[in-house]
Amino acid sequence: MRAMYWIAGSVAVIAFVTAASVGLADKPPLDARVGGVLVGDQSMDAIYLTRDLNGDGDASDLNEAIVYYQDPNDNTNDVATIFQSVDGRIFYGNPGTDGVFWLQDLNHDCDAADPGEFGPWFTNANAEGYTLTAPNGVWQGDDGAVYIYNAGTTSTPVDAIYRTVDLNNDGDANDDGEATLWMDVQNLMTSSAGFELVFMGNAAYWADSMGGGSDAIMRAKDEDGDGEIKSDEFNIFIDESSGFGVGIFSALATDGTSLYVIDLSGTPQVLFKLTDLNDSGTIDDASEVEAVWDETHLPAGYGFSSTFGIAIGPNHEIMMTSNGSDTGDTDNLVRLVDLNGDGDYLDDGETIIWAEGNGDATFVERARAVEYILSSPGDLNGDGVVDLADLSILLASYNLCEGDVGYIVAADLDGDGCVGLSDLSILLAHYGDTCP
Numbered sequence: 001m002r003a004m005y006w007i008a009g010s011v012a013v014i015a016f017v018t019a020a021s022v023g024l025a026d027k028p029p030l031d032a033r034v035g036g037v038l039v040g041d042q043s044m045d046a047i048y049l050t051r052d053l054n055g056d057g058d059a060s061d062l063n064e065a066i067v068y069y070q071d072p073n074d075n076t077n078d079v080a081t082i083f084q085s086v087d088g089r090i091f092y093g094n095p096g097t098d099g100v101f102w103l104q105d106l107n108h109d110c111d112a113a114d115p116g117e118f119g120p121w122f123t124n125a126n127a128e129g130y131t132l133t134a135p136n137g138v139w140q141g142d143d144g145a146v147y148i149y150n151a152g153t154t155s156t157p158v159d160a161i162y163r164t165v166d167l168n169n170d171g172d173a174n175d176d177g178e179a180t181l182w183m184d185v186q187n188l189m190t191s192s193a194g195f196e197l198v199f200m201g202n203a204a205y206w207a208d209s210m211g212g213g214s215d216a217i218m219r220a221k222d223e224d225g226d227g228e229i230k231s232d233e234f235n236i237f238i239d240e241s242s243g244f245g246v247g248i249f250s251a252l253a254t255d256g257t258s259l260y261v262i263d264l265s266g267t268p269q270v271l272f273k274l275t276d277l278n279d280s281g282t283i284d285d286a287s288e289v290e291a292v293w294d295e296t297h298l299p300a301g302y303g304f305s306s307t308f309g310i311a312i313g314p315n316h317e318i319m320m321t322s323n324g325s326d327t328g329d330t331d332n333l334v335r336l337v338d339l340n341g342d343g344d345y346l347d348d349g350e351t352i353i354w355a356e357g358n359g360d361a362t363f364v365e366r367a368r369a370v371e372y373i374l375s376s377p378g379d380l381n382g383d384g385v386v387d388l389a390d391l392s393i394l395l396a397s398y399n400l401c402e403g404d405v406g407y408i409v410a411a412d413l414d415g416d417g418c419v420g421l422s423d424l425s426i427l428l429a430h431y432g433d434t435c436p
Helices: 002-006 388-396 421-429
Strands: 037-041 046-050 065-069 081-084 090-094 099-103 118-123 135-140 146-151 159-164 179-183 194-200 203-208 216-221 234-239 259-263 270-274 289-294 310-312 318-323 331-336 351-356 367-372
Touching (some): 081 367, 259 310, 318 367, 331 367
Antiparallel strands (some): 037 046, 046 065, 135 146, 318 331
16 A cells, blocks of 8 residues: 555546555655645635745745645635645645645646645534534544544534544545544543644644643553543643643644654743653653754744744755744744754754745745645656656666665655666656646
8 A cells, every 4th residue: 555655646546545544554754755845824825835946945936835725615714734645645624614625736737726636524514413613633543544633612522533534435534434533632631722633653642732721742542442542541741841841832743753842932942852762651751852943043034933833854854834923024934954964953054944924915924834745756856847857866776675775765656665667667657747
């Protein structure tokens, strides 16, 4: 099933793989996500595709930020979370219209605006009668199901994590038996207000403001495999009273081993890396907490405001939203790159303004959700063109397999763990393709 991802979207027949199928779990490898960064902008009512086409490190130049999808029914008026699945589909939660929707660029024109490229995944029209007022987090678990964190005040249940699957292959999870209540948060926790949801293995984590209590990152794991979280299957992973100096906000990301969270409570604001080194299910030692960036490293003239979104991409670079205002230059996307490979982003040149608001109602205005995505088939460097540069990348890794020195995961187009004739054939089939 993993091989299906690398060519997902190349042919329409695999556009909708059953979400319950084994092998669709988790995100694509970090280094394969060279297709750019999707950004949900709450003021522009759209999802943008941002790319560095000229290699200058940012997406601030002509045509480097384009509308990827803008829904005619306002289903992009409040994008809170974006997630790309292993099969290539993109899921996003939109509290403004109470739903989770899917996108997929099947014709590789760098948008998902064409017929058959977008639709509802899970909405208030679902057969189980669950309601969504704030689908703040979306992730695909090890079992292939799409998990949705709903934080609500008028929904049923009020706060919940739903497990959703497409059993009849019609492209949504709204039909009988396709949604279950994985965690009844409102009855298991005394107070909750959850935001971004991520998984590491089969354990779920989410940022939670705890309804005014001590903000925390929560952890839940279905230990007995019965499909629902019970009172002894979740815990506080870390909270603000832990003594490690970590403040929690809504943004949360993972590289598969560690969690990344931005602390907005103090000055300067700090990006923390949290790693459960002793596999205890909690952060219980200072060695498990590392400050990897702070706002003092912003280029001169730029500020930093509320960060609702963090994403991790190729070469372990990080994208963060600064959901602020034009006043004070805090309406930005901030890119972090680990140039010297020391595991942090504290050195000169490692903080870059990816895109910035300019005060005239153009992108960026209120960026909230971000996600690194896959490129079109064969576009190994993400510049929008399948050409000699991409062929050279593939040939440099030809006959190499995962674990070999020089293996390039982006060149493994069929996802079988090796770069070979099949991958070359896929690239040549798309040679000359361009993405505006």
